[in-house]
Amino acid sequence: MAGRDPLAPLSTLVDVVFALIVTFALFSAVVTGLHLFGKADGAQLFSFSDHVCVEAESFMASVGEDDAPAEPLAKPGSSLQTSGTMFCTQNPSWAMQWAASVGSILSMMLLIGACLLARRVIRAARRDGIFTAVPAKLTRTLGWFLIAMAFIAPVGTDIGNGIFMASAAAPVLELAWTMEVTSIGGPDWTPLILGICALTFSRVMYRGAALQDDVALTI
Amino acid sequence: MTNDHRVTVHLDSLLEERGMTLTELADRIGITLANASILKNGRARAIRFSTLTAICDVLQCQPGDLLQVDER
Numbered sequence: 001m002a003g004r005d006p007l008a009p010l011s012t013l014v015d016v017v018f019a020l021i022v023t024f025a026l027f028s029a030v031v032t033g034l035h036l037f038g039k040a041d042g043a044q045l046f047s048f049s050d051h052v053c054v055e056a057e058s059f060m061a062s063v064g065e066d067d068a069p070a071e072p073l074a075k076p077g078s079s080l081q082t083s084g085t086m087f088c089t090q091n092p093s094w095a096m097q098w099a100a101s102v103g104s105i106l107s108m109m110l111l112i113g114a115c116l117l118a119r120r121v122i123r124a125a126r127r128d129g130i131f132t133a134v135p136a137k138l139t140r141t142l143g144w145f146l147i148a149m150a151f152i153a154p155v156g157t158d159i160g161n162g163i164f165m166a167s168a169a170a171p172v173l174e175l176a177w178t179m180e181v182t183s184i185g186g187p188d189w190t191p192l193i194l195g196i197c198a199l200t201f202s203r204v205m206y207r208g209a210a211l212q213d214d215v216a217l218t219i
Numbered sequence: 220m221t222n223d224h225r226v227t228v229h230l231d232s233l234l235e236e237r238g239m240t241l242t243e244l245a246d247r248i249g250i251t252l253a254n255a256s257i258l259k260n261g262r263a264r265a266i267r268f269s270t271l272t273a274i275c276d277v278l279q280c281q282p283g284d285l286l287q288v289d290e291r
Binding site for chain 2 (some may be wrong): 213214217218219
């Protein structure tokens with residue numbers, strides 16, 4: 001076990017994710033190119049499409065009895081509940097497409113940013129050693145990035161969805177874009193926990209760097 | 220990096236008295252010239268008993284001849 005490369009699992013994961021991101025970017029470029037030449041009707045990249053739907057979390061439309069299905073969709077003793085209401089728009093404006101895409105774009109930014117920062121940490125750790133100042137500092141940056149995105153991503157998604165729904169909803173609903181923001185369910189827990197882990201490991205690395213200096217200067 | 224000790228290493232004067240070079244000392248006690256240089260220039264954080272024993276054997280001295288704690 002002692003001879004194994006401690007960075008190998010993370011390095012492999014980051015390489016795989018990075019390859020997927022590059023593949024996605026190439027695929028997106030092809031789709032965008034085809035769409036520009038009018039050869040990819042119905043294609044969808046994030047929420048850039050001719051038909052865009054966004055699920056509302058702050059607003060739920062009641063379904064009248066006339067709309068209820070003729071036959072029950074759940075077995076006796078079970079019930080079927082819709083989690084939200086979908087607002088769909090045919091031929092949305094660019095602004096609406098951008099608003100609906102904010103969540104996906106922020107998620108992609110989180111993935112790409114975390115991936116690039118993790119690659120920098122791995123490279124620095126391979127060059128200088130794990131318990132040195134530079135990888136420790138980069139790990140700290142990665143931690144703060146993940147923590148920041150854990151809050152920015154859900155808020156940005158809700159703002160984007162709120163703007164889309166405010167544009168799509170009829171005036172009678174009196175939907176303001178802020179309604180979706182005020183219904184925030186909390187941070188994105190996975191990047192938050194990973195960010196705190198990265199910050200903690202960064203502090204361990206700083207402590208290790210000090211010990212490494214002591215060892216190096218013990219004759 | 221601040222020094223949190225007042226220990227001075229008198230390796231250079233001992234070497235001069237014995238007419239020995241730092242390279243020769245490093246060879247005889249089995250440490251690298253870089254480490255011997257760190258010790259001589261007072262940049263070492265600590266010295267192992269084994270290294271101290273080897274230096275004292277080669278230079279025929281006592282630890283007190285090599286190390287000194289300066290006044291405050």
